[in-house]
Amino acid sequence: MDQKVPDLIKEIIQARKLVMELQTQLNPSSVSGNVLVTNILSIFETSLSMLNQIKLDNESTTPKSSMGHFGGSLFSNGGSDLFQDGSRKRCRKGIVTWTQQVRACEQGGFQGPLDDGYGWRKYGQKNIFGAAYPRAYYKCSYHSSQNCLAMKQVQRSDLN
DNA sequence: TCAATTTGACCGAC
């Protein structure tokens, strides 16, 4: 996988260009569309910085566990992708998903969905087999009014 | 009163 990092970076840069092109063609009055594109671009930036870090590590010293780099996003495309906990994620056809691991400090308390530009509405919660904490399911608040299809799952890690 | 959340039931994938 490590040898493929430069290719991955190229692919993400290419995809980012396409999204930016899409952004220029978006109707400026489409708030949810622009928020979505902005979020996609920020995820590309996070992914690029992570991949660059991996690339630098590979070039410099001994190989390390790649898990240490995943403080940000991990893309999946609906194939046989795995979660970071090793579990397999099912994915609806044609819907792009990714996971983003964030740190929630205890002092501030874990206060549900982070503010990422969307309004989120909780629609379900599940106890996940083997997980210490339940997983919460959120839909974009504009799901019906603005046809916003964004959804997210929030699960506290076993460790923190 | 209305919007958001909770929670048990249902359904599909494996």
Place this chain on the structure above:
DNA sequence: GTCGGTCAAATTGA
């Protein structure tokens, strides 16, 4: 049959 994702009725709070 089990597990995860979604639905929808009930509940709660502003």
